[in-house]
Amino acid sequence: MNRDDGTRRVLGLVGWSGSGKTTLLAALLPRLRAGGRRVSTIKHAHHGFDLDQPGKDSFRHRQAGAVEVMVASGTRWALTHELRGEPEPALPALLARMAAVDLVLVEGFKTEPFPKIEVHRPTLARPPIWPGQPDVIAVATDAPVLMAPCDRPVLPLNDPDAVAAWIVRFLETAMPPVAHHAGGFGR
Numbered sequence: 375m376n377r378d379d380g381t382r383r384v385l386g387l388v389g390w391s392g393s394g395k396t397t398l399l400a401a402l403l404p405r406l407r408a409g410g411r412r413v414s415t416i417k418h419a420h421h422g423f424d425l426d427q428p429g430k431d432s433f434r435h436r437q438a439g440a441v442e443v444m445v446a447s448g449t450r451w452a453l454t455h456e457l458r459g460e461p462e463p464a465l466p467a468l469l470a471r472m473a474a475v476d477l478v479l480v481e482g483f484k485t486e487p488f489p490k491i492e493v494h495r496p497t498l499a500r501p502p503i504w505p506g507q508p509d510v511i512a513v514a515t516d517a518p519v520l521m522a523p524c525d526r527p528v529l530p531l532n533d534p535d536a537v538a539a540w541i542v543r544f545l546e547t548a549m550p551p552v553a554h555h556a557g558g559f560g561r
Contacts, residue, residue, distance in 0.1 A: 383477045383545060384469065388484035388510070389493035390500040394531060395481050398493055398514060401534035402479065402541070409542060412475040416468055418482025425454060477545065491541075493531060512540065 387395045399415065406413050426433040426443075435443045436456060444453045465486045469478060484490065484503060492504050494515045504510040504526060514529040514537055529537045 382469065382474060384465075384480060384488050385477060385541065385544075386480040386483060386486075386488060386490035387493055388482065388490045388503060389495075390498055390503075392498055393493040393495050393500075394516075395493045398531065398534060398537065399479055399481055402538050405534060405538035406477065406541065411477055413477045413479060414472055414475045416465070416472075416478060416480045416483075418480070425452065489544075491529070491537075495531070511544070 387399055389395050396417075403413055403415075426436060432443045432445045432454070436454060440456070441458065442453060442455045444451060465480065465483045465488070472478065480488070480490075484507070487509055489511045490507070490509055491512045491514055492502065492510045494502050494504075494513050496515070496517045502513065504513055504524070510526065512527040512529055513524060514531040516531040527540065529540055531537070
């Protein structure tokens with residue numbers, strides 16, 4: 375299943391803040407892995423974040439001006455890259471830095487052109503995203519979609535087994551791999 379041919383499958387979860395994207399993603403991971411798939415994730419943050427702690431050696435390396443700082447141990451490694459005024463990288467550039475896996479689940483990056491599932495909760499009183507975005511291929515919701523007619527599959531948000539099963543079917547039948555070089559999605 376693992377792809378080492380310069381392509382990979384990428385599927386996003388998009389939706390308004392508070393819709394349950396992270397909860398759904400966390401519920402999908404063990405279900406997709408149970409089928410023997412290697413899955414990685416990318417999370418887009420709309421605000422600054424820091425994985426490091428003041429006082430640690432790696433923090434001091436970064437503060438002193440290192441562009442990249444890698445921390446490695448017997449159980450994991452992490453790479454931090456400081457932009458230092460450079461523009462935020464687009465999703466294809468980030469994908470190019472990742473190891474080959476069967477599927478990359480992306481939370482966010484809703485304006486990038488790749489297949490996405492919208493997580494929609496009508497109780498948030500926010501309009502659905504899917505009507506204006508043809509790359510939203512399905513809608514996971516906890517209530518009937520109020521905008522009729524929804525021309526995409528509607529998935530039960532509170533049934534991650536059903537959503538995972540739909541994703542597996544989609545991967546096997548309809549989802550071509552995309553190029554993951556830094557210049558774009560190969561479309």
